[in-house]
Amino acid sequence: MAKTISSDSVGIVTPQLIHFDERLELRSGRIIEQYDLMVETYGELNADKSNAILICHALSGDHHAAGYHDADNQREKPGWWDCCIGPSKPFDTKKFFIVCLNNLGGCAGSTGPSSIDPKTGKPFGPDFPIITVRDWVKSQARLADKLGIDKWAAVIGGSLGGMQVMRWAISYPNRLRHAVIIAAAPKLSAQNIAFNEVARQSITSDPDFHEGRYYDFDTYPKRGLMLARMVGHINYLSDRAMRDKFGKDAIEGSFGRDLRSGKLNFSYDVDFQVESYLKYKGETFSSQFDANTYLLITKTLDYFDPSVDYDFDLSKAFVESQCKYLVISFSTDWRFPPERSREIVNNLLKAEKQVSYLEIEADQGHDAFLLPIPRYIEALRSYMDCVAEELAPGAANAS
Amino acid sequence: MRADLEIIQQWIEPGSRVLDLGCGDGAFLAHLKKEKQVLDCGLEIDTENINRCLRAGVNVVEQDLNKGLSNFESNSFDTVLLAQTLQTVERPDILVEEMLRISRNCIITFPNFAHWRHRLKLLSIGNMPQSSSLPFEWYDTPNIHHCTIRDFDNLCRDRKIKILHRTVVDFNHRSSFLMNLHPNLFGINAIYHFTR
Incomplete structure (x- = not known):
C-alpha cells in the first residue's frame, strides 16, 4: 500500500549518481583521479538558473535531505532536513531549486573509503585521502558547473555544513548571493577535537577495525562505531534536553533519571532510559555508517580553520566575499555554543560584510538546528522569502 | 515617514554605512536602504x-546594548543612530562614548523628561509623569535613565562632545516657536546630531 504523504513534502525522490572524470587535487597534495557524487534535487531550476540553493550536510548527513525514497515503506523516515525543505516550507521548493549531495569521502553513494579503488579492485579503506572542507567545496563547485549553476541564490548548512558555507564564501566569493551558517564555529576548540579523538580511538581500538581494512574480513568495527556515536550524541544534546527526554514520567527535578524497567537491577545491565537510548542510537548508526568515513569526517572537522591562510585573522578571509550572511546559533548548544557563532559574526562585521545574527532560545542543544523550532523556522522563512523576492523579474538589486 | 526620521535622514550620506542601535522593526533602515542606498546594520x-x-x-544582529559594543571596530561606520533608546540602557554615558568611538557622525533621539506637562504632574499631583511619549507606569517602564535636554547638553559639555545640531519636536515631531524659545520646557522629543 502506498503511504500517505503530506502536501508540504517533496514526496518521493530519486537520487542520481553523477560521475566526474576530471582529477581533483586535494589540499593535502594528493589527487583523486575520478569520483562520483550522489545528488538529490528538489524543485525546478528556473530559466536563468538563478534560483538554486545548495544544502551542505553535517557529520552524519547525506544527500537525502527531504522527502522519501520508498512509496511503499510506511516506516521510512523522511530526509534529515525535511522540516525545512518542501512546498511552503522555509526552503520553498515552489520557489527554489534545491541541491543536496553526499560529500566526497561519504558512505551514502559518493566516492569514499568504502568505494572500490579501480587500481586495486578493493575498497580504498584507510588509503582514501583525508578530505578537507575546502576540497568538498571544490567538488561542489564542479557539481554546480555540471548543473549549469553559475551562482547559488544561497548556500546553506548547519554545523559542519555551516563550515562548508563559510568556505564557499571565501573560495568562491562571486558564486553565491547568500550564506546561511547555522550552529557552526570558525574552527574547532580543543574540547571539540578531544571529543573527536575519543570517537576515533573507539573505532580504531575495536578488534574488528583491522587497520581500516575490515571490508576484507567481511566485518566492521561495530562496537567502536557505536561508542563513537554515543559520545557524539552526548555532545549534540544539552543537559536540559536529556532531562526532558528521559524524565518524562517523573516529577520536576528527576534530572532525566527515568528507569527502563521501573527498578534498579543491581547489575551492569542497562538501568536508566538514557543508557538504552544511547545504546540503541549507537547500534542503529553503526549498522548504517562506514567507520572509515566517520574517521575521515572527524579529521575534516579538526582541520577546518579558514583563517590559516590569512594570518589567523578570519575577517581577512571574508573580505573578498560578496554575499549577504545569516548566522544562527542555539542557546543550549554546547558543541558550538553561541559565542562561536558570534565570533563568525564579529569577523564578518570587521570585514564590513552584511550580516544578520540570531541566537535562538532552544533546549535541544546542538541538534536544535535539525528541529522545527518555531522562531528558527520563522526566521529562515522570513530570510528566504527575501532571497526569493530578489529572483522575481524586475526586482531591484537582483545581482 | 515620522518627522523626526525625516530630520535625521538629512544627516546621513547616500551610500554610507549606518549602524542603528535598537533598530526596532527595521522600517527606518529599510527606508534608508531604498532612498539612500546605505549599507545597513x-x-x-x-x-x-x-523577524520583521x-x-x-534589513541586516539585523541580535545583541544587547547593555553588553557593550566592543565587537564593533573603531570608526567602522559612517553614522551611528540611537533613536528613543538612550533612556532604556544601563549606562547611557558609556553608550554615547562607544557611539563616538564607532563613528564620527552620531545621532540620538530621546523623550525630554523636563517637558512642562511632566513637570506639572510631578509638581502638582506628585506622581511619576506619564504621557503619550512616556506611557509606562513607574514599575514596568523600560526607561531607567530619564534625562532632559539640559542634562544631555551638560553631558556633551563635560565630555567635550561637539553638538552639530539640536532639534526639539512635539509628539507629532513638529517644531514650534515656543519649543525653539524654551526647548527644555516645551520640547517633547529631543534630536541630537553630534561628533567629537
Missing part, C-alpha cells in the same frame, strides 16, 4: 522585531 533584542527586520531585508 541594526541591533535589536526583541525577537519579533528581529529579516522579512524587510
